[in-house]
Amino acid sequence: MCLAIPGKIVSIDEKKEHAIIDYGDGTKRNANVSLVDVKVGDYVLVHAGFAIQVLDEKEANETLDLFREMLSYEEEA
Amino acid sequence: MFSLRDKKLANEIVSKIKTLNVNLKFMHVCGTHQDTLVKHGLDVLFKECGIDIGQGPGCPVCVTTPKEIEEMLLFAKKGKIVTTFGDMIQVPGEKDSLQSIKTEGWDVRTVYGIEDAINIAEENKDKDVVFMAVGFETTTPMTASVLLKNPPSNFSILGCHRVIPPALKAILDMGELKLDGIIEPGHVSTIIGSKPYEFISTEYGIPQVIAGFEPIDLLMGVWMLVQQVEHGKARVENEYARVVKEEGNIKAQQVINEVFEPMDVKWRGFPVILRSGLKLRDKFEDYDARKRYEDDFEEIANKEFSEPKGCRCGEVLRGIISSKKCPLFGKKCTPDNPVGPCMVSIEGSCNIEYRYAKKQ
Ligand code: SF4
Ligand code: SF4
Numbered sequence: 001m002c003l004a005i006p007g008k009i010v011s012i013d014e015k016k017e018h019a020i021i022d023y024g025d026g027t028k029r030n031a032n033v034s035l036v037d038v039k040v041g042d043y044v045l046v047h048a049g050f051a052i053q054v055l056d057e058k059e060a061n062e063t064l065d066l067f068r069e070m071l072s073y074e075e076e077a
Numbered sequence: 078m079f080s081l082r083d084k085k086l087a088n089e090i091v092s093k094i095k096t097l098n099v100n101l102k103f104m105h106v107c108g109t110h111q112d113t114l115v116k117h118g119l120d121v122l123f124k125e126c127g128i129d130i131g132q133g134p135g136c137p138v139c140v141t142t143p144k145e146i147e148e149m150l151l152f153a154k155k156g157k158i159v160t161t162f163g164d165m166i167q168v169p170g171e172k173d174s175l176q177s178i179k180t181e182g183w184d185v186r187t188v189y190g191i192e193d194a195i196n197i198a199e200e201n202k203d204k205d206v207v208f209m210a211v212g213f214e215t216t217t218p219m220t221a222s223v224l225l226k227n228p229p230s231n232f233s234i235l236g237c238h239r240v241i242p243p244a245l246k247a248i249l250d251m252g253e254l255k256l257d258g259i260i261e262p263g264h265v266s267t268i269i270g271s272k273p274y275e276f277i278s279t280e281y282g283i284p285q286v287i288a289g290f291e292p293i294d295l296l297m298g299v300w301m302l303v304q305q306v307e308h309g310k311a312r313v314e315n316e317y318a319r320v321v322k323e324e325g326n327i328k329a330q331q332v333i334n335e336v337f338e339p340m341d342v343k344w345r346g347f348p349v350i351l352r353s354g355l356k357l358r359d360k361f362e363d364y365d366a367r368k369r370y371e372d373d374f375e376e377i378a379n380k381e382f383s384e385p386k387g388c389r390c391g392e393v394l395r396g397i398i399s400s401k402k403c404p405l406f407g408k409k410c411t412p413d414n415p416v417g418p419c420m421v422s423i424e425g426s427c428n429i430e431y432r433y434a435k436k437q
Contacts, residue, residue, distance in 0.1 A: 003109060004215065004264045004267070032219075032222070034222055035218055035222065035326060035328050035329045035332065036326070036328070045264075045267065045320055047215055047216065047219075047264060048162075048189065048190040048212075048216055048219050049191075049192050049193075050190070050218065050219045050222075052215065052218070052264070052267050052326060052329065053267045053320055053321075053326055055319060055320060056320070059318050060319040063318075064083055064086065064293075067086060067293070068086060070297075070300075070301075071086075071089060071090065071093065071300070
Protein backbone atom coordinates (compact mmCIF):
# COMPACT_ATOMS: atom_id res chain seq x y z
CA MET A 1 0.00 0.00 0.00
CA CYS A 2 2.74 2.43 0.66
CA LEU A 3 5.35 2.53 -2.01
CA ALA A 4 6.87 5.85 -2.90
CA ILE A 5 7.86 6.61 -6.47
CA PRO A 6 9.95 9.41 -7.93
CA GLY A 7 8.56 11.79 -10.53
CA LYS A 8 9.22 15.21 -12.01
CA ILE A 9 7.05 18.26 -11.40
CA VAL A 10 5.55 19.53 -14.63
CA SER A 11 3.27 22.24 -13.28
CA ILE A 12 1.96 23.54 -9.97
CA ASP A 13 -1.51 25.00 -9.34
CA GLU A 14 -2.06 28.54 -8.11
CA LYS A 15 -2.66 27.55 -4.51
CA LYS A 16 0.62 25.63 -4.56
CA GLU A 17 -1.26 22.67 -3.21
CA HIS A 18 -1.34 20.28 -6.12
CA ALA A 19 1.04 19.59 -8.97
CA ILE A 20 1.13 17.47 -12.08
CA ILE A 21 3.88 14.88 -11.76
CA ASP A 22 5.47 13.09 -14.69
CA TYR A 23 6.58 9.60 -13.74
CA GLY A 24 8.64 9.17 -16.86
CA ASP A 25 6.79 6.09 -18.10
CA GLY A 26 4.10 8.06 -19.89
CA THR A 27 1.94 8.52 -16.79
CA LYS A 28 1.20 11.96 -15.46
CA ARG A 29 -0.80 12.28 -12.27
CA ASN A 30 -1.95 14.93 -9.88
CA ALA A 31 -0.31 14.92 -6.44
CA ASN A 32 -0.59 17.04 -3.31
CA VAL A 33 2.61 19.04 -2.77
CA SER A 34 1.66 20.90 0.41
CA LEU A 35 4.22 19.00 2.51
CA VAL A 36 7.23 20.04 0.42
CA ASP A 37 8.72 23.23 -1.00
CA VAL A 38 8.95 22.66 -4.72
CA LYS A 39 9.27 24.32 -8.08
CA VAL A 40 8.64 23.10 -11.60
CA GLY A 41 11.40 20.74 -12.69
CA ASP A 42 12.11 19.32 -9.23
CA TYR A 43 12.10 15.60 -8.68
CA VAL A 44 9.89 14.47 -5.81
CA LEU A 45 9.08 11.21 -4.10
CA VAL A 46 5.34 10.53 -4.15
CA HIS A 47 3.50 8.34 -1.66
CA ALA A 48 -0.28 7.77 -1.60
CA GLY A 49 -0.93 10.88 -3.65
CA PHE A 50 1.39 13.19 -1.70
CA ALA A 51 4.91 14.36 -2.44
CA ILE A 52 6.89 13.54 0.71
CA GLN A 53 10.35 14.81 -0.20
CA VAL A 54 12.33 16.58 -2.87
CA LEU A 55 15.07 14.39 -4.30
CA ASP A 56 18.52 15.77 -4.03
CA GLU A 57 19.73 15.37 -7.60
CA LYS A 58 23.31 16.15 -6.74
CA GLU A 59 23.36 13.55 -3.97
CA ALA A 60 21.62 11.11 -6.27
CA ASN A 61 24.20 11.49 -9.01
CA GLU A 62 26.99 11.15 -6.53
CA THR A 63 25.54 8.14 -4.75
CA LEU A 64 27.52 5.56 -6.68
CA ASP A 65 30.76 7.52 -6.47
CA LEU A 66 30.25 7.82 -2.76
CA PHE A 67 29.67 4.08 -2.45
CA ARG A 68 32.86 3.34 -4.39
CA GLU A 69 34.74 5.70 -2.18
CA MET A 70 33.41 4.06 0.96
CA LEU A 71 34.48 0.66 -0.27
CA SER A 72 38.01 1.68 -1.13
CA TYR A 73 38.33 3.72 2.02
CA GLU A 74 37.79 0.59 4.04
CA GLU A 75 40.52 -1.12 2.10
CA GLU A 76 43.03 1.48 3.16
CA ALA A 77 41.79 1.63 6.73
CA MET B 78 16.27 8.71 -13.91
CA PHE B 79 19.02 7.72 -11.50
CA SER B 80 20.57 4.42 -12.43
CA LEU B 81 21.55 2.48 -9.38
CA ARG B 82 21.99 -0.96 -10.81
CA ASP B 83 25.73 -1.19 -10.91
CA LYS B 84 26.54 -4.88 -11.18
CA LYS B 85 30.27 -4.52 -10.75
CA LEU B 86 29.92 -2.53 -7.58
CA ALA B 87 27.36 -5.00 -6.28
CA ASN B 88 29.71 -7.93 -6.82
CA GLU B 89 32.51 -6.05 -5.15
CA ILE B 90 30.43 -5.43 -2.04
CA VAL B 91 29.40 -9.07 -1.84
CA SER B 92 32.90 -10.43 -2.22
CA LYS B 93 34.17 -8.04 0.42
CA ILE B 94 31.54 -9.14 2.90
CA LYS B 95 32.36 -12.77 2.12
CA THR B 96 35.99 -12.39 3.07
CA LEU B 97 34.98 -11.15 6.51
CA ASN B 98 33.48 -14.47 7.55
CA VAL B 99 30.69 -13.05 9.65
CA ASN B 100 27.71 -14.64 11.33
CA LEU B 101 25.12 -11.93 11.88
CA LYS B 102 21.42 -11.40 12.31
CA PHE B 103 19.92 -8.20 10.94
CA MET B 104 16.35 -7.01 10.83
CA HIS B 105 14.53 -4.54 8.63
CA VAL B 106 10.99 -3.26 9.05
CA CYS B 107 9.76 -2.52 5.59
CA GLY B 108 7.76 -4.44 3.02
CA THR B 109 9.53 -2.69 0.21
CA HIS B 110 12.92 -3.74 1.57
CA GLN B 111 11.70 -7.32 1.78
CA ASP B 112 10.48 -7.10 -1.80
CA THR B 113 13.87 -5.94 -3.05
CA LEU B 114 15.70 -8.57 -0.98
CA VAL B 115 13.62 -11.49 -2.21
CA LYS B 116 13.02 -10.31 -5.77
CA HIS B 117 16.72 -9.95 -6.48
CA GLY B 118 17.77 -12.99 -4.51
CA LEU B 119 19.72 -10.84 -2.08
CA ASP B 120 18.29 -12.71 0.92
CA VAL B 121 19.93 -15.92 -0.34
CA LEU B 122 23.10 -14.10 -1.28
CA PHE B 123 23.42 -12.57 2.17
CA LYS B 124 22.81 -15.93 3.80
CA GLU B 125 25.77 -17.30 1.87
CA CYS B 126 27.77 -14.45 3.35
CA GLY B 127 26.71 -15.38 6.88
CA ILE B 128 24.05 -12.70 7.25
CA ASP B 129 20.46 -13.53 8.03
CA ILE B 130 18.03 -10.68 7.39
CA GLY B 131 14.42 -10.91 8.48
CA GLN B 132 11.43 -8.61 8.18
CA GLY B 133 10.08 -7.45 11.50
CA PRO B 134 6.78 -5.65 12.02
CA GLY B 135 7.31 -3.71 8.81
CA CYS B 136 4.01 -3.76 7.05
CA PRO B 137 1.27 -1.43 8.19
CA VAL B 138 -1.45 -3.74 6.91
CA CYS B 139 -0.01 -6.80 8.67
CA VAL B 140 0.28 -5.18 12.08
CA THR B 141 -3.32 -3.95 12.28
CA THR B 142 -5.08 -5.97 14.94
CA PRO B 143 -7.97 -8.38 14.47
CA LYS B 144 -10.09 -5.93 16.46
CA GLU B 145 -9.43 -3.07 14.06
CA ILE B 146 -10.62 -5.26 11.20
CA GLU B 147 -13.80 -6.07 13.14
CA GLU B 148 -14.38 -2.38 13.82
CA MET B 149 -14.29 -1.66 10.13
CA LEU B 150 -16.57 -4.59 9.31
CA LEU B 151 -19.04 -3.33 11.88
CA PHE B 152 -19.13 0.14 10.29
CA ALA B 153 -19.86 -1.32 6.90
CA LYS B 154 -22.65 -3.44 8.32
CA LYS B 155 -24.15 -0.37 9.97
CA GLY B 156 -24.64 1.04 6.50
CA LYS B 157 -21.70 3.40 6.26
CA ILE B 158 -19.47 3.71 3.24
CA VAL B 159 -16.12 2.32 4.33
CA THR B 160 -12.96 3.17 2.43
CA THR B 161 -9.38 2.01 2.67
CA PHE B 162 -6.35 0.83 0.75
CA GLY B 163 -6.62 -2.24 -1.47
CA ASP B 164 -4.59 -4.62 0.68
CA MET B 165 -6.57 -3.89 3.78
CA ILE B 166 -9.81 -4.99 2.19
CA GLN B 167 -8.73 -8.59 1.89
CA VAL B 168 -7.43 -9.09 5.40
CA PRO B 169 -9.54 -11.81 7.01
CA GLY B 170 -11.38 -11.00 10.20
CA GLU B 171 -12.88 -13.60 12.46
CA LYS B 172 -15.60 -14.57 9.97
CA ASP B 173 -15.52 -12.01 7.17
CA SER B 174 -13.22 -9.68 5.36
CA LEU B 175 -14.23 -6.30 3.95
CA GLN B 176 -13.95 -7.96 0.56
CA SER B 177 -16.35 -10.75 1.44
CA ILE B 178 -19.00 -8.45 2.88
CA LYS B 179 -18.67 -6.24 -0.17
CA THR B 180 -19.87 -9.13 -2.31
CA GLU B 181 -22.78 -9.39 0.10
CA GLY B 182 -23.69 -5.86 -0.89
CA TRP B 183 -22.16 -3.65 1.80
CA ASP B 184 -20.53 -0.47 0.59
CA VAL B 185 -16.78 -1.03 0.76
CA ARG B 186 -14.52 1.00 -1.50
CA THR B 187 -10.84 0.81 -2.33
CA VAL B 188 -9.02 4.11 -2.51
CA TYR B 189 -5.55 5.09 -3.61
CA GLY B 190 -5.21 7.73 -0.92
CA ILE B 191 -7.23 9.64 1.64
CA GLU B 192 -8.07 12.40 -0.85
CA ASP B 193 -10.10 9.84 -2.82
CA ALA B 194 -12.06 9.06 0.34
CA ILE B 195 -12.80 12.75 0.81
CA ASN B 196 -14.14 12.92 -2.74
CA ILE B 197 -16.43 9.99 -1.99
CA ALA B 198 -17.70 11.86 1.08
CA GLU B 199 -18.35 15.00 -1.01
CA GLU B 200 -20.31 12.98 -3.53
CA ASN B 201 -22.37 11.14 -0.90
CA LYS B 202 -23.41 13.85 1.50
CA ASP B 203 -26.38 11.82 2.73
CA LYS B 204 -24.15 8.99 3.94
CA ASP B 205 -21.45 8.54 6.55
CA VAL B 206 -18.05 7.82 5.08
CA VAL B 207 -15.31 6.24 7.19
CA PHE B 208 -11.71 5.96 6.07
CA MET B 209 -9.56 3.28 7.69
CA ALA B 210 -6.38 5.23 8.23
CA VAL B 211 -3.55 2.71 8.32
CA GLY B 212 0.12 3.37 7.80
CA PHE B 213 3.36 4.33 9.45
CA GLU B 214 4.94 7.77 9.60
CA THR B 215 5.14 7.81 5.79
CA THR B 216 1.36 7.81 5.46
CA THR B 217 0.25 9.68 8.59
CA PRO B 218 1.04 13.18 7.24
CA MET B 219 -1.49 12.61 4.46
CA THR B 220 -4.26 11.86 6.95
CA ALA B 221 -3.25 14.79 9.11
CA SER B 222 -3.06 17.37 6.35
CA VAL B 223 -6.45 16.38 5.00
CA LEU B 224 -8.02 16.71 8.46
CA LEU B 225 -6.56 20.20 8.76
CA LYS B 226 -8.54 21.31 5.72
CA ASN B 227 -12.07 20.98 7.11
CA PRO B 228 -13.20 17.79 5.43
CA PRO B 229 -16.96 17.31 4.94
CA SER B 230 -18.90 16.64 8.14
CA ASN B 231 -20.01 13.18 7.00
CA PHE B 232 -16.34 12.10 6.90
CA SER B 233 -14.38 10.45 9.70
CA ILE B 234 -11.42 8.14 10.17
CA LEU B 235 -10.81 4.93 12.04
CA GLY B 236 -7.32 5.77 13.23
CA CYS B 237 -4.88 2.87 12.91
CA HIS B 238 -1.68 4.83 12.38
CA ARG B 239 1.40 3.53 14.12
CA VAL B 240 4.96 4.70 14.64
CA ILE B 241 8.05 2.58 14.09
CA PRO B 242 10.67 3.43 16.76
CA PRO B 243 8.60 2.23 19.78
CA ALA B 244 7.99 -1.09 18.00
CA LEU B 245 11.73 -1.55 17.55
CA LYS B 246 12.17 -0.89 21.23
CA ALA B 247 9.46 -3.44 22.02
CA ILE B 248 11.22 -6.11 19.97
CA LEU B 249 14.50 -5.45 21.73
CA ASP B 250 12.87 -5.42 25.16
CA MET B 251 11.06 -8.69 24.50
CA GLY B 252 14.48 -10.20 23.94
CA GLU B 253 13.28 -13.06 21.77
CA LEU B 254 15.96 -12.45 19.24
CA LYS B 255 19.45 -11.13 19.32
CA LEU B 256 20.00 -8.52 16.68
CA ASP B 257 23.35 -7.35 15.37
CA GLY B 258 21.93 -4.51 13.32
CA ILE B 259 18.79 -2.87 12.00
CA ILE B 260 18.10 -1.55 8.51
CA GLU B 261 15.76 1.38 8.96
CA PRO B 262 12.99 2.08 6.45
CA GLY B 263 13.82 4.76 3.91
CA HIS B 264 10.37 6.22 3.54
CA VAL B 265 9.46 6.34 7.21
CA SER B 266 12.83 8.03 7.71
CA THR B 267 12.07 10.52 4.93
CA ILE B 268 9.49 11.91 7.32
CA ILE B 269 11.06 11.41 10.76
CA GLY B 270 14.76 11.78 9.93
CA SER B 271 17.45 9.91 11.83
CA LYS B 272 17.11 11.24 15.35
CA PRO B 273 14.20 9.07 16.58
CA TYR B 274 16.34 5.95 16.06
CA GLU B 275 19.36 7.15 18.02
CA PHE B 276 18.34 5.68 21.37
CA ILE B 277 18.51 2.20 19.85
CA SER B 278 22.22 2.65 19.20
CA THR B 279 23.03 4.50 22.39
CA GLU B 280 20.89 2.47 24.80
CA TYR B 281 20.97 -0.96 23.17
CA GLY B 282 24.30 -0.72 21.36
CA ILE B 283 22.81 -1.71 18.02
CA PRO B 284 24.19 -0.41 14.70
CA GLN B 285 21.60 1.07 12.34
CA VAL B 286 21.54 2.18 8.72
CA ILE B 287 18.73 4.01 6.95
CA ALA B 288 18.58 2.47 3.49
CA GLY B 289 16.88 3.00 0.14
CA PHE B 290 15.12 0.42 -1.97
CA GLU B 291 17.35 -0.39 -4.93
CA PRO B 292 19.38 -3.59 -4.67
CA ILE B 293 22.55 -1.53 -4.44
CA ASP B 294 21.05 0.47 -1.55
CA LEU B 295 20.52 -2.68 0.46
CA LEU B 296 23.93 -4.08 -0.43
CA MET B 297 25.51 -0.84 0.68
CA GLY B 298 23.31 -0.65 3.77
CA VAL B 299 24.35 -4.14 4.82
CA TRP B 300 27.98 -3.32 4.11
CA MET B 301 27.72 -0.25 6.34
CA LEU B 302 26.18 -2.32 9.14
CA VAL B 303 28.89 -4.95 8.82
CA GLN B 304 31.50 -2.21 9.01
CA GLN B 305 29.97 -0.86 12.21
CA VAL B 306 29.96 -4.35 13.73
CA GLU B 307 33.55 -4.98 12.65
CA HIS B 308 34.72 -1.71 14.13
CA GLY B 309 32.70 -2.04 17.32
CA LYS B 310 30.54 0.98 16.55
CA ALA B 311 26.84 1.55 17.09
CA ARG B 312 25.24 4.58 15.50
CA VAL B 313 22.63 5.64 12.95
CA GLU B 314 24.07 6.01 9.46
CA ASN B 315 22.25 7.18 6.38
CA GLU B 316 22.76 5.32 3.13
CA TYR B 317 19.74 7.00 1.50
CA ALA B 318 21.02 10.57 1.68
CA ARG B 319 19.64 11.39 -1.74
CA VAL B 320 16.20 11.35 -0.12
CA VAL B 321 16.46 11.24 3.67
CA LYS B 322 17.56 14.40 5.44
CA GLU B 323 18.87 14.20 8.97
CA GLU B 324 15.99 16.29 10.26
CA GLY B 325 13.39 14.53 8.07
CA ASN B 326 10.47 16.42 6.61
CA ILE B 327 9.74 19.04 9.25
CA LYS B 328 6.56 20.30 7.63
CA ALA B 329 5.16 16.78 7.68
CA GLN B 330 6.18 16.31 11.32
CA GLN B 331 4.43 19.54 12.30
CA VAL B 332 1.27 18.51 10.52
CA ILE B 333 1.29 15.15 12.33
CA ASN B 334 1.81 16.79 15.73
CA GLU B 335 -0.91 19.29 15.16
CA VAL B 336 -3.49 16.59 14.56
CA PHE B 337 -2.32 13.55 16.51
CA GLU B 338 -0.92 12.70 19.91
CA PRO B 339 0.82 9.47 20.99
CA MET B 340 -1.16 6.63 22.52
CA ASP B 341 -0.45 3.07 23.59
CA VAL B 342 -1.72 0.45 21.15
CA LYS B 343 -1.52 -3.23 20.40
CA TRP B 344 0.16 -4.49 17.26
CA ARG B 345 -0.69 -7.86 15.78
CA GLY B 346 1.59 -10.39 17.43
CA PHE B 347 2.62 -7.92 20.14
CA PRO B 348 1.23 -6.82 23.46
CA VAL B 349 0.37 -3.15 23.92
CA ILE B 350 3.37 -1.05 22.89
CA LEU B 351 3.79 2.23 24.73
CA ARG B 352 3.31 5.36 22.64
CA SER B 353 3.38 3.39 19.40
CA GLY B 354 0.04 4.58 18.09
CA LEU B 355 -1.55 7.91 17.33
CA LYS B 356 -4.87 9.29 18.40
CA LEU B 357 -6.64 12.37 17.19
CA ARG B 358 -6.31 15.40 19.42
CA ASP B 359 -9.55 16.59 21.05
CA LYS B 360 -9.91 19.39 18.53
CA PHE B 361 -10.48 16.81 15.84
CA GLU B 362 -12.75 14.45 17.72
CA ASP B 363 -15.62 15.04 15.31
CA TYR B 364 -13.53 13.17 12.77
CA ASP B 365 -12.77 10.32 15.12
CA ALA B 366 -15.05 7.45 14.08
CA ARG B 367 -14.49 5.63 17.38
CA LYS B 368 -15.88 8.58 19.34
CA ARG B 369 -18.48 9.64 16.88
CA TYR B 370 -20.06 6.21 16.54
CA GLU B 371 -19.46 5.06 20.08
CA ASP B 372 -22.90 3.48 20.21
CA ASP B 373 -22.18 1.31 17.19
CA PHE B 374 -19.09 0.08 18.93
CA GLU B 375 -20.75 -0.95 22.10
CA GLU B 376 -21.32 -4.51 20.98
CA ILE B 377 -17.61 -5.15 20.39
CA ALA B 378 -16.07 -2.65 22.78
CA ASN B 379 -14.93 -5.18 25.35
CA LYS B 380 -14.54 -8.15 23.07
CA GLU B 381 -11.16 -9.54 22.20
CA PHE B 382 -10.65 -11.05 18.79
CA SER B 383 -8.15 -13.77 18.17
CA GLU B 384 -5.81 -14.24 15.27
CA PRO B 385 -6.79 -16.74 12.56
CA LYS B 386 -6.35 -20.34 13.69
CA GLY B 387 -2.93 -21.78 12.92
CA CYS B 388 -1.65 -18.51 11.48
CA ARG B 389 1.80 -17.54 12.71
CA CYS B 390 1.85 -13.94 11.49
CA GLY B 391 2.57 -12.83 15.05
CA GLU B 392 5.85 -14.68 15.11
CA VAL B 393 6.67 -13.62 11.56
CA LEU B 394 6.11 -10.00 12.57
CA ARG B 395 8.28 -10.35 15.66
CA GLY B 396 11.02 -11.65 13.40
CA ILE B 397 11.37 -14.99 15.15
CA ILE B 398 10.26 -17.25 12.30
CA SER B 399 10.40 -16.91 8.52
CA SER B 400 7.22 -17.31 6.49
CA LYS B 401 8.21 -20.74 5.21
CA LYS B 402 8.28 -22.07 8.75
CA CYS B 403 4.53 -21.60 9.05
CA PRO B 404 2.88 -24.98 8.39
CA LEU B 405 0.07 -23.29 6.46
CA PHE B 406 2.42 -21.43 4.10
CA GLY B 407 1.69 -22.28 0.46
CA LYS B 408 -0.71 -25.01 1.49
CA LYS B 409 -3.83 -23.78 3.19
CA CYS B 410 -2.58 -20.21 2.98
CA THR B 411 -1.94 -18.59 -0.44
CA PRO B 412 -2.53 -15.09 -1.83
CA ASP B 413 -5.78 -16.30 -3.42
CA ASN B 414 -6.90 -17.74 -0.15
CA PRO B 415 -5.01 -15.94 2.59
CA VAL B 416 -5.32 -17.07 6.19
CA GLY B 417 -3.44 -14.14 7.72
CA PRO B 418 -2.59 -10.58 6.71
CA CYS B 419 1.06 -11.35 5.94
CA MET B 420 -0.19 -13.36 2.94
CA VAL B 421 -2.64 -10.66 1.85
CA SER B 422 -0.54 -7.57 1.74
CA ILE B 423 1.95 -7.16 -1.08
CA GLU B 424 4.25 -5.87 1.67
CA GLY B 425 3.64 -8.89 3.86
CA SER B 426 6.55 -11.25 4.12
CA CYS B 427 4.47 -14.39 3.42
CA ASN B 428 3.02 -12.84 0.28
CA ILE B 429 6.45 -11.72 -0.96
CA GLU B 430 7.97 -15.13 -0.27
CA TYR B 431 5.13 -16.89 -2.10
CA ARG B 432 5.09 -14.58 -5.11
CA TYR B 433 8.77 -14.81 -5.91
CA ALA B 434 9.13 -18.49 -5.08
CA LYS B 435 6.41 -19.21 -7.65
CA LYS B 436 8.12 -17.16 -10.31
CA GLN B 437 11.47 -18.87 -10.08
S1 SF4 C 1 5.44 2.83 4.66
FE1 SF4 C 1 7.29 2.94 3.46
S2 SF4 C 1 8.81 2.22 4.86
FE2 SF4 C 1 6.85 1.55 5.69
S3 SF4 C 1 6.51 -0.47 4.88
FE3 SF4 C 1 5.56 0.95 3.48
S4 SF4 C 1 7.17 1.34 1.94
FE4 SF4 C 1 8.17 0.47 3.70
S1 SF4 D 1 1.69 -18.29 5.80
FE1 SF4 D 1 -0.39 -17.52 6.11
S2 SF4 D 1 -1.06 -18.42 7.99
FE2 SF4 D 1 1.16 -18.63 7.95
S3 SF4 D 1 1.96 -16.83 9.00
FE3 SF4 D 1 1.84 -16.32 6.85
S4 SF4 D 1 -0.16 -15.37 6.59
FE4 SF4 D 1 -0.21 -16.41 8.56
